[in-house]
Amino acid sequence: MKQGLRPSAVVGRGDDASKRNSDKPLLQVDSVEASYGPYKALFGVSFSVAEGSAMALLGSNGAGKSTVSRVVSGLIPATSGRVIFAGQDVTGLSAWRIARLGLAHAPEGRSVFASLTVLENLQLTFRRSLGKEAVGDALAAAFSEFPRLGERQSQLAGTLSGGEQRMLALAKVLAVPPKLLIVDELSLGLAPIIADEVFERLDAIRSRGTSLLIVEQHVGRALELADRVVLLFKGQVSYEGPVSELGDLAHQVLPTQGSPAAGEQDT
Ligand SMILES: Nc1ncnc2c1ncn2[C@@H]1O[C@H](COP(=O)(O)OP(=O)(O)OP(=O)(O)O)[C@@H](O)[C@H]1O
Ligand SMILES: [Mg+2]
Known part of the structure; x- marks a missing residue:
């Protein structure tokens, strides 16, 4: 259920946005190898x-x-190579230590506690990551960023729509604005209109200074938001560079299929 790469989307924001960025690397992945x-x-x-x-x-x-x-987020070790984040060698550091340095990771899948309410999900996460005293402010910030979660704070997270669950997952990792946010397949299975909303949130998060590493099968949307691309094969x-220079390479490396069938979507 991959969305095909839209040639027009390859133009993306390209170099216009990258001109606003500093050249200073926030994350450097250097000759990393990993195994299961x-x-x-x-x-x-x-x-x-x-x-x-x-x-x-x-x-x-x-x-x-x-x-x-x-x-990168320390969930599995590199067997060789190095990861440098915010000027520090984080290779081999535990995930929570890396998180404390300002790296947030919204992993693949639904990372919410289904049997807890929206409010309980956020309280639990904020208490753990920020301490009891900071929970009130963090909740207010989360509900202002994601008003729909505010409206549904007493609802069990497992009964939220797919899009709302992704927003809850994002709200959980954004308690402290991170330096880098890694999102893995945030829009997978979502109806296009909901995926658009999720990407609008990402754009807003980025505009407040958080860098993004976006893993996405909805290639067109990812490229609209991104300045640069890393292609893995x-x-x-197999490619690292500006979105605007990706060109035909994308068609060689990425499967081009139709949009998700309606039955596969989940709102
Ligand atoms: N827990 C695991 N145990 C064993 N092999 C794994 C595990 N997770 C991933 N792999 C293997 O590692 C390789 C890379 O997997 P990975 O999940 O990183 O791919 P991906 O690019 O994220 O794919 P997708 O687009 O399907 O999510 C695959 O061959 C996969 O089968
Ligand atoms: Mg994956």
Whole structure:
């Protein structure tokens, strides 16, 4: 259920937006390799994300996108190579330490506690990440950013729509505005109008200074938001550069299929 790459979207924001960014790297992934037991998933992956920029991390199923996200955020170790974040070598640091440095990761799938209400989900996460005293302010900020969650704060998270669950997942990782937000397949399975709303939130988050690393199968939307692209192919980088220069390479590497069938969508 991949959305095909729209050639017009390849233009993206391209260099216009990147001119506003600093060249200073916020994240540097340097020759990273990673494995799951005997299965090697990444083979010397290198790329960097500049401060204030948005990078789309693209590639077909199984290319290694989520593995890169997991290594960068410390959920799985790199078997070799280095990850530098905010000027610090974070290779081998635990996920919570990396999070404290300002890296937020909204992982693939629905990362909410289904049997708790929206309010309880946020309270639990904020209490853990910020401490009891800061919960009130963080809740107010979350409900102002995502008014729909405010309206539904007593609803069980498991009964929220797919789009609302993604917003709740985002609200949970945005308690403290991170330096870098990694989102993995945030719009997967969402109806286009809801996916648009989720991407509008991402754009707003970025405009407040958070850099983005966007893993997406809705390639067109990711490229509209991103300045630069890293393409992964079988665990290796096949392109890193501006969206505007991706051109035909995208068509070679990414499968081009139709939009998700209505039955596969989930609002
Ligand atoms: N927990 C795991 N155990 C074993 N192998 C895994 C595990 N997770 C991922 N892999 C393998 O690692 C490779 C990269 O997987 P990864 O999930 O990073 O791909 P992806 O690009 O995110 O794909 P998708 O677009 O389908 O989400 C794949 O071959 C996959 O089968
Ligand atoms: Mg994945």
